[in-house]
Amino acid sequence: MRSINMSYLNPKTVTLIGIPGLEHMQFWIGFLFLGVCLVALMGNIFLLIIIPTERSLHQPMYIFLAVLAATDLGLCAAIVPKMLAIFWFGSCSMAFDTCLTQLFFIHALQGMESGILLAMAFDRYVAICDPLRHTSILTPLFLVRILLMVAIRTTVLVGILPILLKRLQFFQSVVIVHSYCEHMAVVKLAAENVHVNKSYGLFVAFAILGFDMIFVFISYVLIFHAVFRLPQKETRLKAFNTCTAHIVIFLEFYILAFFSFFSHRFGHVSPYAHILLSTTYLLVPPALNPIVYGVKTKEIRKRAAQICILKPDTWQ
Template sequence: MQETLFCLRVGHLLPYAMSDSNTTDFTNPSSFILLGIPGLEAAHVWISIPFCAMYTIAILGNFTILLIVRMEQSLHAPMYYFLCMRAVTDLVLSTATLPKMLSIFWFNSREINFSACLTQLYFIHCFAVMESGMFVALALDRYVAICDPLRHSTILRHAVVAKIGLAMLLRGGLLVLPFPFLARRWPYCRTNIIAHTYCEHLAVVKLACADIRSSSYYGLLMTFLVIGPDVSFITFSYTQILRAIFSLPTKDARLKTFGTCSSHLCVILAFYIPCLFSFLTHRFGHNVPLYFHIITANMYLLVPPMLNPIIYGVRTKQIRDRLLHLLTQKGT
């Protein structure tokens, strides 16, 4: 029923569809067609303006974080190493989606090679899992720094930071690895039109004319394995952090630390809320307008990479001071 409704919804784009859909049966279509945001085609150029601005800020901001931490010896510490890992994750995550998305909006370049689509699918989901892991790592760093500051340097040694980073990389890479392999094995014999701006896992496998329950169940399992533990740990960490904040002796210290933590929590919510909404809408939100679902699905890939260098970087005094120093040196 879902697939029938999907075909009816994109019926006005039949010139893009595979011919002889009732008889054709092929495992690997040569390409897919990304529609962008169905229903808002006339506004694609206008939608591209904020998307392009967010991408530009993400690229400049995260490269700036990497440059400053590399140049400043005093910033070679656990928190800043986590920020660098986070910056690399954000750069890959945003670059995996935005260039193709903008080519759809600006040049109507909708076609994407089948293998390129699966590669994009892998990188998006892999680095989204890593993004979640980086939130956990930064929550751990803030928890130790605020709740047990005297042991911060002994708990989060350089070797421990490297192991955490490697664990997050392996977790993302290995958990998402079955996605493209499962997607490649399905026969696609109805249509090659993806009603999305990028190759999202369920948006791709729903086009298969086969029983895709293994893909769907694995996606469900992976979501619980990633979001469940990560959100639980982040919630525990920030609960303990808030308790420590309210026990600080002075009001100024409480307000300053609370302001920093609240901004961190805003970025975390900007990632997890759209992510969970997109996940649930794919399975249960059949009455949610398609354009609203797609815009929301883009938010957790675009907004955190833009906000991270601002909230975790520019608002951090050491990075802000070093950036101002570099800018004033260039100005003189």
């Protein structure tokens, strides 16, 4: 017991080093991530203003989109302030409990985003495969139940991660090779058996991201099957066009998510490449989502133009 450095016994603080190997560039990289964050903040705030005030957008798909926007804002708030403090001011220290709190919110909001994408896929499935029953199936009460299920599932599954980390006592280091508190980055600090932590982390990833991705894929197989059975080409294109924004968001979210996930656990990616990739995965989708739906949705474009004091006709 005495051979263990007592400063690493139940540590009160940890140190985040940012991006190892790119310390000399972190100051300038911070401006890049700040720009992405500002685009995400502006776009998602616009959505949260436009969707409640535009009656034509009071539909399940756009209600889910508003919840997705709120989730994206939370994700930016959980990551960017501390990351920029590290890059610009060298504020690398963080209380261990604060680190676990950040870890919980980052992974919980990721899980929420995945669940909302699944709910949006279900909405598109009903709208195309069973359009006559769309309003009777996706009632306001049903939407509330879906959102509660997504929130409860994520909170319970992700909430166990910091609890399992908190039970660890001995750490070989308190220096986290990352710009934010990520589950596996914290697990790697431990100087005791972390098999349960690693196994449960994999379980959570597949129970949320894996489960959602499979069912979104199944939904689109059924959607495409229904679309290609439509008799007229114009009808097929119109039906497919209602799904394109969601497909783009689905692909960019899950491709980046799983590449980041597997490279951290099984790959041989350099630390700075992994950190840049994982940070990009968390911050780029919140910036792209409002742009994708803004481009595809006429009502959002026109309302955004009115808010910006532009002529709506120029957006048509």
